[in-house]
Amino acid sequence: MSFEALGLHATIVKAVTESGYTVPTPVQEQAVPAAIAGRDLLVSSQTGSGKTAAFMLPALHKLVSADVVAAPAQDASRGRNERVRFTAAKPKMLVLTPTRELALQVTTATEKYGSYMRRIRAVSILGGMPYPKQMQLLSKNPEILVATPGRLIDHMESGKIDFSELEILVLDEADRMLDMGFIDDIEKIVAATPAGRQTMLFSATLDGVVGNMARRITKDPMVIQIASNSNRHENISQRVHFVDDLSHKNRLLDHLLRDESMDQAVVFTATKRDADTIADRLNIAGFAAAALHGDMHQGARNRTLDSLRRGQVRVLVATDVAARGIDVPTITHVVNYDLPKFPEDYVHRIGRTGRAGRNGLAISLVNHAEGMNIKRIERFTKQLIPVNVVEGFEPKRSAAPARSGARPGGWKPGDGRSAAAKPGQRSFSKPSAAPREGGYSRDAAPRGPSTGAPRREGSGGGYRGTNPRSADGSRRSFGDN
Ligand code: AMP
DSSP states (O other): OOTGGGTOOHHHHHHHHHTTOOSOOHHHHHHHHHHHTTOOEEEEOOTTSSHHHHHHHHHHHHHHHTTOOOOOSBOTTOOTTSOOOBOOBOOSEEEEOSSHHHHHHHHHHHHHHTTTSSSOOEEEEOTTSOHHHHHHHHHTOOSEEEEOHHHHHHHHHTTOBOGGGOOEEEETTHHHHHHTTOHHHHHHHHHTSOTTOEEEEEESOOSHHHHHHHHHHOSSOEEEEOOOGGGSOTTEEEEEEEESSHHHHHHHHHHHHTOTTOSEEEEEOSSHHHHHHHHHHHHHTTOOEEEEOTTSOHHHHHHHHHHHHTTSOSEEEEOHHHHTTOOOTTEEEEEESSOOSSHHHHHHHHTTSSOTTOOEEEEEEEEGGGHHHHHHHHHHHTOOOOEEOOTTOOOSSOOOOSOOSOOTTSOOTTTTTSTTOOTTSOOOOOGGGSOOOTTOSOSSOOBOTTTOSBOOSOSSSSOSOOOHHHHHOOOOOTTOO
8 A cells, every 4th residue: 555545635645755754653544544435533542653644645635625715814914003904813723732742743743744735834832932922823824723721711712712613633542631630621712623624533442431422523434443452552562561669670770771772762751850860860870861851841841842853862760741652763761760650651652662664762760669569560461571680780689579370361370471471371572573682681570489480570469559758768758740
């Protein structure tokens, strides 16, 4: 299947080819023809699947085919001393995203895919950006707005945007927007758009609240399910390393970041403060590190991401919200310095590596009290995460819970973790897909001395609590992004 065969306009095919894409990804193959035909779409697809092009290519096709010509929204008849009077911008397309970073990436991708189209302007309307700058962007009456919901509502309420001519509405990472509490804003925005619009909703899941909303705001949608949780990230090797305390964790982190296979890494922390502290510490230790979190001004966030893209920053220390949507193909490693609050975030985090068809390595540094959290992630992803030990960094505590028997999750301790897993047992570890592994002393989980079973914590009971604070002595509040 080629991009021409999807029915796209020649200028778009040219731009896509110049982007280096030779064939459409599975989500593009299904979504593009349906969207060109005018269908509403509900798409569940993994991050990194090419979903941005899946909605932007048909949207651009529609706009170029309609030969959309925009008039400036600014009233040209102002006198010398008059303030600029704005008539509202009337975009044809709106993309809602959960974060500023994702919005900027969508805007950049739009510029790339639309580079041979005349008169198509895409602008980002984001929290953190100065209002005068946004007014200036809106005054050009752009055809495409890419926005985070909160700031968009501000402009709608002050009459700067009029959605009466909107033709296409996209909700990107809709599940995440709902997680972040944007449901009321989204409902308000959707209500301000014409009922005859085309709606495309992309989400990691189409179940639950997001599924209900999705069905409410679409008409006879085509449902496209590209990847289930269980077959995500097959090109990403996942590991758990147990640590005894913060000092052990920090030493192991430094060691892992010195791995010769490491090109660039994202280290995830639970709090903004930890992101700053760890980035400072890594800089002192000689790494080109930088922090990225929601307390930073947009300009500083953009500069950090540019430095990451240019390879000047090798280790980005980030919180979940800030890191969502980062698409830098040279990121070889993701390190969970702290585990995420929700299993869904684990999937998004590890998706920062292994992009554009490359392999990646995702390592979680876990203290002994966090076994249940790992288990929750494994249940969600339906993948077992092998335990690794680096020579010289062995945890003092045995990682083996003194338990046996079936687990509530339906699998037994040791399933899939031992190189000697029995036929029929699930084994998700894929050593062949791993990048070079210099520095690892063992590939499979270490074995307990008497049972031969992998020493492993996180298979269920035996834990007094799941609060990581108690075990490594650190104090952090989850969700503080
Ligand atoms: P996304 O899922 O939209 O974040 O895209 C993930 C990455 O895949 C981005 O770096 C895109 O530039 C890239 N990409 C999108 N479509 C294709 C394609 N058809 N062939 C190769 N790479 C692609």
